[in-house]
Amino acid sequence: MTLTIAASLEKWINSFVDWLSQFTGVFNAISDGISSIANVFQWIFDLLPAWLFIVLVLGTTYFSKRHEKKYGLLTFELLGLLYIWVIGYWRDMTQTLTLVLTSCLIVYIIGIPLGIWMAKSNAVQLIVRPILDFMQTMPAFVYLIPAVAFFGIGTVPGAIASIIFAMPPTVRMTNLGIRQVPTDLVEAADSYGANGWQKLIKVQLPLARSTIMAGVSQSLMLALSMVVIASMIGTLGLGTQVYFAVGRNNAGAGFTAGLAIVILAIIIDRMSNTLQKKK
Amino acid sequence: MSVEIEVKNVTKIFGKQISKAKKMASQEASKEEILAKTGATVGVDQASFKINRGELFVIMGLSGSGKSTMLRMINQLIPVTSGQILVEGKDLTKLGKKELIEFRREKMSMVFQNFALLPHYTILDNVAFGLELQGIEKNERLKKAKKALKIVGLSGYGTQYPSQLSGGMQQRVGLARALASNTQILLMDEAFSALDPLNRKEMQDELLKIQSDLNKTIVFISHDLNEALKLGDHIMIMRNGMVVQTGTPEEILTNPANDYVEKFIEEVDRTRVLTASNVMINPATVNIEKSGPRTALREMQANNTSSIYVVDNQRHFIGWADASDVSNLIRKGSKDLKSVLMRNVPVAHPDTPLNELLSEVSTTQIPLAVLDEDSHLKGIIVRGAVLAALAGDEVE
Numbered sequence: 001m002t003l004t005i006a007a008s009l010e011k012w013i014n015s016f017v018d019w020l021s022q023f024t025g026v027f028n029a030i031s032d033g034i035s036s037i038a039n040v041f042q043w044i045f046d047l048l049p050a051w052l053f054i055v056l057v058l059g060t061t062y063f064s065k066r067h068e069k070k071y072g073l074l075t076f077e078l079l080g081l082l083y084i085w086v087i088g089y090w091r092d093m094t095q096t097l098t099l100v101l102t103s104c105l106i107v108y109i110i111g112i113p114l115g116i117w118m119a120k121s122n123a124v125q126l127i128v129r130p131i132l133d134f135m136q137t138m139p140a141f142v143y144l145i146p147a148v149a150f151f152g153i154g155t156v157p158g159a160i161a162s163i164i165f166a167m168p169p170t171v172r173m174t175n176l177g178i179r180q181v182p183t184d185l186v187e188a189a190d191s192y193g194a195n196g197w198q199k200l201i202k203v204q205l206p207l208a209r210s211t212i213m214a215g216v217s218q219s220l221m222l223a224l225s226m227v228v229i230a231s232m233i234g235t236l237g238l239g240t241q242v243y244f245a246v247g248r249n250n251a252g253a254g255f256t257a258g259l260a261i262v263i264l265a266i267i268i269d270r271m272s273n274t275l276q277k278k279k
Numbered sequence: 280m281s282v283e284i285e286v287k288n289v290t291k292i293f294g295k296q297i298s299k300a301k302k303m304a305s306q307e308a309s310k311e312e313i314l315a316k317t318g319a320t321v322g323v324d325q326a327s328f329k330i331n332r333g334e335l336f337v338i339m340g341l342s343g344s345g346k347s348t349m350l351r352m353i354n355q356l357i358p359v360t361s362g363q364i365l366v367e368g369k370d371l372t373k374l375g376k377k378e379l380i381e382f383r384r385e386k387m388s389m390v391f392q393n394f395a396l397l398p399h400y401t402i403l404d405n406v407a408f409g410l411e412l413q414g415i416e417k418n419e420r421l422k423k424a425k426k427a428l429k430i431v432g433l434s435g436y437g438t439q440y441p442s443q444l445s446g447g448m449q450q451r452v453g454l455a456r457a458l459a460s461n462t463q464i465l466l467m468d469e470a471f472s473a474l475d476p477l478n479r480k481e482m483q484d485e486l487l488k489i490q491s492d493l494n495k496t497i498v499f500i501s502h503d504l505n506e507a508l509k510l511g512d513h514i515m516i517m518r519n520g521m522v523v524q525t526g527t528p529e530e531i532l533t534n535p536a537n538d539y540v541e542k543f544i545e546e547v548d549r550t551r552v553l554t555a556s557n558v559m560i561n562p563a564t565v566n567i568e569k570s571g572p573r574t575a576l577r578e579m580q581a582n583n584t585s586s587i588y589v590v591d592n593q594r595h596f597i598g599w600a601d602a603s604d605v606s607n608l609i610r611k612g613s614k615d616l617k618s619v620l621m622r623n624v625p626v627a628h629p630d631t632p633l634n635e636l637l638s639e640v641s642t643t644q645i646p647l648a649v650l651d652e653d654s655h656l657k658g659i660i661v662r663g664a665v666l667a668a669l670a671g672d673e674v675e
Contacts, residue, residue: 184395191354192409192460193384202411206399 017146027150034156038102045094054081057267064274073270080263089238089260096227096237096264099155103162103223108216111167115174115212116200125175132168140165140226144233158226158235166222173215177208210276217272224265238264283332283464283496284353289362290326291348291520294319297360310519322348324520326362330513332463335490335497337511339504345520346500350466353498354387355379366464384413388457392469394449396441402452403428403437409460420459427459428452430489447478454482458489465497471506483509504543508532508552516540528552549669550634555627558668559649559658562588567597571614572605579605588648588656589620596648596656598622626650629657633665640665 021027045053057077061070084093118125143164147157181204189199205212231239241257292300292313300319303312310321323345330336340346351357353364355371364371366386374382388409396405403424404411410420428434431451441449450470457465467486471479483506490497501507507514508528515525516539524536532552535541563582565575567589579587579602587605589597598620608619625639626648640647640662647660 182395184391184393185397187351187356188389188391188395188397188408189412190356191383191387191389191466192412192456193380193382194412195380198412203397206397 017149020146021149030160031151031156034102034106034159035154037105038098038155038159041098041101042094045098046091050081050085050090054078054085057081057271061271064271077267080267084260084263087256087260089241089257092236092238092241092257093260093264095155096224096239096261099158099162099227099230099235099237100220100223100268102155103159103166103226104216104220106159106163107167107170107219107223110163111170111215111219112174112212115171115215116178118171118175119178119204120196128171132171135164136168140229141232144229148233153234155235157233158230161230161233162223162226165226166219169215169218169222170212171215173218174208174212177211177215178204180211181207213272213276217269217276220268220272221265224261224268227261281332282329283367284330284498285363285365286326286328286349286353287363287365288325288327289349289352289364290324290360291322291345291352291357292319292360293322301360321520323352323517326517326520326522328515328522328525330496330498332496333494334512335487335499335510337499337501337507337514338517339501339507339511339514340517341502343519344517346502346517347468348520349517350468350498350500354383354389354466384409384460386462387464387466388460388462390450390453390457390465390467390470392472394441394446394453394473396449396452396456398441400440401437402433402439402441402444405441405452406437406455406459408456413460423461424455424459427455430458431455431485447474447482450474450478450482454486454489458493463496465495467497467499469500469502472502479506486510504547505551508547516543529557533557548634550637551632553633553668554629555631555633555636555647555649555660556629556657558633558664559629559660560664562646562648562656562659564588564590564594564656565600565616566590566592567616568592570616572608572616572619575600575616576602576605576609586645588659589616590656594655596626596650596654599624599645599648621645624648627660628652633668636660637665 048056054077058074061074061077065073084090114128118128140161143161144157147160151157151160185203185207186199189203194202227235227237227239228242229239231237231243238257238261242254242261245251245254245257290301290304292304294300294317296317296319300313300317300321303316304321304324308316310324313319313321326345326349338346338349348357352359353366353371355364355374359372362372366382369382371379371382396402397408400408403421406427407420407424410423415423425434425437428437431454433448433451433455436444436448436452441452444452450473453470457467471482474482486497487510489495499507499510501510508531511528513525513527514531516523516531516536518539524531524540526534529552531540532544532547532549535544563578563584565578565587568591575587575589579585585602587600587602589600591597598617600616600619600621604619605616608616624645624647625643627636627639627650629649629651636647640660646662649657649660651657
């Protein structure tokens with residue numbers, strides 16, 4: 001009995017995936033879109049010499065944190081990036097960064113409007129919430145299978161899997177942030193004759209800003225956590241190095257590349273935190 | 280006086296089974312029955328009232344009485360379940376979304392209990408918020424906002440942020456925002472309840488001044504009867520979503536509709552509300568141009584008093600005479616009543632509130648003469664009548 005149910009569920013999903021694969025045109029278009037975004041990021045990173053990149057990161061940190069303690073972080077960024085450069089993982093690092101930024105860009109383009117829509121309509125919230133739960137709790141590996149089926153191997157399916165995995169926090173926190181705007185402020189906007197757009201731009205988004213930004217930086221972290229998994233389907237980057245090291249049972253190489261990921265994660269996290277705190 | 284806002288049979292039911300609840304409500308089912316059978320709450324039940332242009336109308340009740348819901352239905356922040364809201368003859372419940380937005384921009388402003396200022400806007404931008412929504416060009420709206428800030432006495436604070444201001448000041452900003460939009464109608468939702476007593480009194484006085492200067496139509500929500508009595512031209516008392524009584528402050532105080540209102544007004548500081556005209560009684564008088572000392576004495580005996588107020592043909596107040604002085608005069612055979620008149624008797628105006636008269640009433644031996652602007656004698660105030668009024672009994 002249980003066996004037949006499992007078997008038929010499996011069959012349905014497989015035939016659904018098969019059915020989807022007739023829309024090659026759509027998937028090609030998506031694929032082209034994502035890879036052109038990724039290419040632009042990669043092109044910029046390849047154009048920047050490593051030293052200039054390091055200077056830009058340090059400069060951005062310095063200016064965004066001018067009113068707080070920053071020298072510890074600046075030292076960490078300098079040493080960390082130098083480490084990545086010196087051990088020869090610079091290009092892998094930029095590939096990883098490309099994957100993270102491409103996925104997150106798309107996450108924000110879809111996620112923030114979706115979160116706004118969810119906040120404005122209880123019906124949408126009712127429908128979207130379980131989908132988000134599903135997206136977040138389904139083991140990320142599983143997304144790789146259809147991603148490969150529709151988009152082949154390489155950066156694009158990796159980005160797709162990252163997008164699905166990293167989307168929920170942005171949507172959720174946008175929804176939450178807007179719903180948490182004090183009622184009397186919303187009433188004030190309404191009572192003075194704000195239309196929906198004015199209310200959103202002038203009242204709800206500014207007041208939800210720090211909550212939305214928390215979601216934005218969580219999505220960044222989740223996308224980064226996908227890099228090793230994505231390397232299994234041929235997405236190049238630091239994850240690839242880790243994945244190879246696992247294959248060769250080389251603990252040293254694994255940790256060397258893993259450390260580079262940790263450094264990148266900490267830098268991205270600290271830099272995105274300033275987005276939240278700023279008034 | 281023209282009617283600005285007319286509310287006709289307005290009912291608001293919150294919950295899911297609204298149509299069933301509505302039916303039950305129209306069959307006079309009680310709130311509790313409706314809640315038990317449908318799970319719906321009746322917020323406002325068949326409210327009807329009229330608000331005149333230029334008056335300050337106070338809706339008063341305790342929490343849960345439906346007063347805030349009622350206010351929010353006047354600008355349709357909460358849609359009505361049934362009934363009509365007519366403003367200048369136009370039924371707001373029938374307006375489309377766009378028309379409603381236009382209407383709110385042009386006709387109504389609102390002041391909130393907890394100020395509801397935008398924390399990311401400067402004070403000046405907050406005041407200009409309504410104008411910004413109307414799409415008025417920046418320089419012009421800031422000019423108007425500055426003018427409004429000046430009215431509430433916060434001229435220098437335009438560049439600060441709400442969090443830098445005290446509660447009292449923030450509410451002035453809230454009031455300025457409402458004034459800047461230059462709408463005829465002001466809706467004030469417990470606007471002064473979050474302020475400390477001194478600030479509250481100051482704001483109340485200021486509101487009355489603004490009201491008399493600008494002649495706005497103000498709908499004011501309050502749970503404080505003292506505030507309602509001080510501010511209101513008319514007061515509507517609500518309880519459990521129903522209108523219990525509507526009337527002038529005096530009508531409410533002197534003629535409570537039922538036990539509930541009566542209980543309410545027990546708490547009131549009557550000395551602030553009652554005026555000289557409420558407690559004065561008719562004195563024994565004698566017309567000096569027609570009568571002499573003998574008539575005066577006879578009049579006193581007839582009224583069982585030991586003194587008499589002397590007036591002229593037009594009932595202008597001339598003076599006060601004591602019985603013993605008058606009988607001395609008769610004994611001497613003089614007819615000149617004027618010679619024994621006391622002229623510097625304590626006086627009061629009919630509109631003087633009782634609390635300003637209390638010390639005089641308690642120290643003087645002679646009852647206060649109540650005179651109008653042309654010094655016509657309207658009545659006198661005796662100690663007993665004041666005490667009776669304070670105790671809540673009616674005067675004569």
